Amino acid sequence: MIERAVPRTEQLRKPTMYSSVLVVLLCLALPAFASKPDSVPDWVRTAAQQKHPEYSPETNAVVLLEDTTYTVAPDGTAVEHYRRVTKILRPHGREEGIVAVPFDKDTKILSMHVWSIGPDGHEYAVKDNEMAEYGYPGQGNLFEDIKVRAANPPGRDPGGIVAYEFDQRSHPYLTEKTWFFQSDLPRLNQSFTLELPPGFTHGTVWAHSKKVAATDLEHQRWRWDLKDTPPIDLDHVTLRPSAFSLQGRMTVHYAGPSIPAPTEGTWQSIGQWYQSISKDRLVATPEIAVKANELAAGKTDFYDKTEAIAEFVQKQVRYFVIEMGIGGYQPHFAGDIFRNRYGDCKDKATLLTAMLSTVGIHGALVMVDHRRGVVDPDAPSIVGDHMIAAIEIPKGYSSPKLRSVVTSKTGRQYLIFDPTWEKTAFGQLEHNLQGGYGVLMEGNDSQVIQFPVLPPDLNTIRRTATFQLQPDGTLKGTVTEKRFGDLSERRRSLYTTADAKEQTQFLDRVLGQDFTSFTVSDFKVENAEALNKDLTTSYALAANRFGKSMGPLLMIRPRVLGSENLYTDHKKRQDVPINLDETMQEHDDYTIELPAGYAVDEMPDPIKLDLGFASYESSSTVKDNVLHYTRTYTVREVTLPPDRYPDVQKLSSIIAADEEGNAVLKKQ
């Protein structure tokens, strides 16, 4: 049936240039095609006959062979030849047998062949016309011209083998190639071969892995070999970092007489290369200058001026982009972005930089990855998926409002700001970037910089409540909750964009975590738009049967509402860092007026625990028949080494116990 075209819009999506996951998901719906029985090449058969170690029962598949040959032509263009043989080990591994090779208009697939061997030994070859092509799915606000050529080979059952090879052009504007040699599957034999024309030189950098020496194959050819590369499978690991931040990779940089701005394995050269493709995009138009000066009018203070312009870009330029080819790296012209009022992350950073330049403030782009740890300071490359801005702070200027400040090697200070992150206050930086690295694109002064970890008091929840407990267990009172920083992000979004029904249902779900039946009235929200002020919500609450009546006893939970959810499991931590996500502080202060005729028989013990990276204190006291509960939970670090996991488990269990602690009231 022919489908009718309908307009479609979707949820706002955080920016990313990384698409392989979606590409693979796309192909799950690929139909199985008929293919002509055929024999597979010898290299497939040889790889398939290899013995492999016993893996855990939850290993989906094993990569038996992966070979890459990267051949650079004298004009600097390159072709990649790739081979891979995968053995499916369990039913869930069938998905690993779906072949999907990404390409775009600049990275044409020159040839592609797919074979498979069923568990019963039958060999298959997929014909060209049995392959399909899929586009990157529309995201409502992000469209890329990346496509995949895909095949669904026969025999994809446990014990089956899937193999493929292809030749593909590389992006002509890049002079580096990254070999991602580690994934969620074990890999037995891998190699990467580099072939350069005469007169070309190369260097390698290694991230998340020890450097491996190359074998010189002579005549400008080198090969790196790896055996038994273990998987990075974090599916069932609690408090896990991004797998991509742990997976090993090698980046080869090459240079030759025909390449004008190669990336030579230094952050400086990467910045110089980026400047060559972005410099003209940063130029401000007269319209931009008019708007920037209008926003800065009457403001003499550096912070005030930059805040006005930054918030304009943050709030008035919506996230929407169509990326094609080099558009994945190169921003649009600032003038176009300003006129259309839309763009992607690098467009927003570009417009911000251009606008600031018209009021005498220097800014620069900073390439990052939204997953902390992916950008490795010791492995210069363009691996990353996001662009933010660095705003140079005038010498001698200081302000407590400038929180995310970095000093470069040149001695210049920058405020790091992400105009794409719509709910992060100017002066701060979203938590997932804190502690990570980025590439400051400053031409010859380009360098890698580390972002600060902001103190806990810039990311807070403060709840206060006053309640009266009725003899039948009903709790009535008023609650005020103040949030600041990233901990307010979701709620600010909710209270600025969601409709009334959605807002009500959200609060119902939140309170449903702590009460089985309740009513809310007089709900108020303040400062949802004002990112540099506390988001304040307040309401009156009545919760039936909050106090559990058990004969003469009435039991109540002093920690009335609000939960931490620091979940840990009971397993021994493998060699995976602990991701605490963000620094923060939560403070609760509740008073509960107890019903007449009841006296406190028992109270939970106070808690005071300081583990360095985090602390937790709570106490329950009674005075004049009023129970007073306070607690403060502080997280000071974002990442911990694996050996601190027992401490995190201890913290988790102490918080859980405190949250479930009961005060026992006894009828007099």
Added chain:
Amino acid sequence: MNISGPCILRLALFSTLVSLSSAPALAQQWTVPTPEELSMTSQPEVPGAPAVYLFREETTDDKLHMFSIYTRIKVLTERGKEYSNVELSYAKVTDGGGFTVEDIQGRTIHSDGTIIPFTGKPYEKLVEKTQGIKVMSKVFTLPDVEVGSILEYRYKLRYSDNRYKSPDWYIQTDLWTRKSHYLWKPINLNGNIILTGERGQTKSFIAWASVLPQGAAVTQTQLVGTDQSLIELNVHDIPPAPEEEFMPPITSFTYRVLFYYAGYRTEDEFWKNEGKYWAKTQDKFIGPGSAVTAAVKDLVLPTDTPDQKLRKLYAAVMKLENTRYTRQHSTAEEKAQGFKEVHNTDDIWTRKRGSDDQLTALFVAMARAVGLKAYVGIVTNRDRNLFIKSYLTLSQLDDVIAIVNVDGKDLYFDPGTRFCPFGHLAWKHTLASGIRQVDAGSGYFNAPGEPYTFSRVQRVANLTLNQQGEVTGTITMTYMGDPAIRWRLRYLEGDSASLDREIRTSVEHLMPAGIELKVASIAKLEDYEQPLAANIEVKGTLGSSTGKRVLLPGDIFESNAKPSFPHEKRDIPVYFEYPQMVQDAVRIHFPKTLSIESLPPTDKTAYEKAISYTLVSESAADSFTVRRNYILGEILFYPPQYANFRTFYSKMENKDQETVVLTTAKATPAGN
């Protein structure tokens, strides 16, 4: 809401040659916004809504082979800006069919009246390119959009000259719609053009199925002096489509009008004729052929009763690979294994594998081969949708089930759902409607439901608490009926390692924090007639201590539960998937240094005759036992019932949270 049957429009008897050439395009005018539209900041009926449709128009012109779409949207919040991003998908097929999207125009109007025209070129995006079909999208976004902007765009959707496509008017969207206008200028079916369906059947009528708000109606008029009829609908103030938890499968019941070129005058005529063709096609596939006939001779004894025969045949089908839960095999694989194309149930039996529907057909073939009267029926799966008789298309029907008449009584079977017990149906097929084979062709039918006793979960914990507050022991989860089918299918789609993990995770979600679980064994994994039992080892900490007391959850299986119905208001019915029964028994042994101070008092309550709940607690010198029974007998509860229904749930869920109090002092137990 008014759900009407198919309306048949007999077009004018006179005919003229239909021009297939495009008419000159009329100059298209944009709408001048009213001052109220420019200044509005909200729509009172949907407070906080991101945007509203001010106007939507869809015109279908058969002679031009074209749809025209015109949209005006008012942006009310930041989120509403997303409606400025438009993706128009269309498909092309190699035989010349398909659509193209043309003449995209748009503009943004600020609340001060400033107009910013869309001047960009839409991006052409590949969606899918396979043999014979290429799906593309045209993507564009309107410029300089602000909160308060009016977004306005139009485009045309053209299709090939040798085809006609009747419109489907989907009136209810995710936004409030102030006003919509729909117009269809159909071809004159009595003229020189003859429309035919897939089997060459003549389509001489226009029919439609509609779900419309009160007062709205499709009208038809005839242009004077021409053979052109106009089919039209005007609606206004259409609320957004409902979206709730526990919602019935009513996606087919949002406001809409679905048109067809039809060959039948009435819905009964359609289902009788198309059903007959479907039944005949099924018979051709079912047979039984020689292979199935021979096979059943080895499977049953002549002396077996019909019930014995059916059980043996059912068991034989259940042993085959059901590719719905594994994967389909390509033609290349089939050839490599010496199989030719599938034509009938003999081919399925020979392969020892088939799809769910093919295996159901095989079971029916086997039943026929042993001399029983057996049929297939096809239903609209209740997890997705409901069967609409007035919607004249077989495409709304999903899965095939088997019906065998024994001693004059129809018995229903679900051999296409692997691990469904003999004589039962998977829940999505129960109470579902559709058509079935009968001796003289086909007829409507309603599949039977299952009682709550069919789907049961028993959760039994036997734990021991030590002096240090640690618990050890076992949990046994026993699944019957649909819960057992669900877990067995998860096993089929994965393996025992994945099933262990999934069951452990599901039980962990029930447990209080601090409990560690390990699945020790899973019994009767493939024996679908028996309960599936997971034995789980438990250790960890439980409850909280207050010095001289230990507080333990009464029913640990409910200690993590959250309110099912936290929202006070409800506009649409509450819908559960199937009736069921959950039975808990929790016994906790404690050290002699402790004694029971308080137990949750026994409670028994019910909501009407639909739901019942009991909680019983018992104490012994060194242990207590809490038993809980929850029976859900019905699956649909209407909005007027909601307040009392919610009160019942609230009371039950509060009761579930009651604790057991142990004390170091000798105490007289309270409660029970």
